[in-house]
Amino acid sequence: MRKINQKLQFNVVFRPEKEGGFTAMVPLLPGCISYGKTLNEAKKMITDAIDGYIFSMKKRGEIIETDANSFISTLNVNERRTYA
DSSP, X not given: OOOXXXXXXXXXXXXXXTTSSEEEEOTTSTTOEEXXXXXXXXXXXXXXXXXXXXXXXXXXXXXXXXXXXXXXXXXXXXXOSOOO
């Protein structure tokens, strides 16, 4: 049987760290987190982490959801000093 490689889309959050480098997180895959000294390295590392996560999900027979129909937006919120 021939396997078909399907492209799966996931949103990834890259956060620069104070010490240098980047932490990468996949919100849809709890615990799927990685790190790289550069943004490029962080992208490679999180791709590897996603591959491992998906492999584990398939092995357990879990349904793999993707972010194909979602998007990320940034919102600016004013900080309030007191709340009612």
